[in-house]
């Protein structure tokens with residue numbers, strides 16, 4: 087599904103340079119829930135942004151479904167691939183306050199000219215949020231909003247879901263709910279989920295677990 091070969095990422099140049107990832111190789115299994123752990127500042131977001139084609143490695147190659155994304159020169163090619171293959175969930179839900187939950191979830195499809203509120207509603211059902219579909223984000227809890235943002239990331243049916251500290255703002259019970267959702271969705275929908283977090287508790291719910299430390303990835307599970 088996604089493969090990194092000898093990926094190195096260095097920010098800046100000369101005296102000021104900072105090597106964040108050094109010769110990292112990784113193969114993610116399709117339909118599995120992978121957790122990448124590491125303390126704050128260890129390079130987790132850097133790694134995820136490389137997978138999402140939001141940034142480029144200094145050296146090394148990255149493949150998605152056998153296609154080498156690091157050799158794609160045109161931004162248009164990268165954004166097309168991103169749109170079709172990748173859903174992204176951030177720490178902040180980013181829901182639009184003036185739209186209902188179901189409208190928010192449908193937004194990625196609407197941007198592609200293919201709105202379908204029923205399909206968006208179905209995604210909310212699947213995350214236990216059916217009763218909230220017509221509420222505004224302001225009337226929901228933090229956990230509900232974050233799960234709605236997961237539904238939104240899945241709206242265009244990407245095979246790969248990348249999540250950067252999606253539970254950073256949630257209490258323990260709501261965190262567990264998100265971890266369980268990721269584990270269940272990867273299993274039921276053959277979805278490849280990669281979540282980065284500093285919360286080691288997430289490891290209990292994952293199929294594969296890696297730790298990022300001193301610029302290297304170490305497999306823990």
Ligand SMILES: Nc1ncnc2c1ncn2[C@@H]1O[C@H](COP(=O)(O)OP(=O)(O)O)[C@@H](O)[C@H]1O
Nearest residue numbers: 097104106124125126127128129130131132133
């Ligand atoms: N665009 C950038 N330019 C320079 N340094 C950066 C940039 N992005 C991140 N860094 C640095 O790289 C290191 C890893 O950052 P990051 O990937 O955000 O870590 P994490 O997500 O694990 O907290 C940090 O020291 C951070 O300051």
Ligand SMILES: [Mg+2]
Nearest residue numbers: 130131132251
């Ligand atoms: Mg980060």
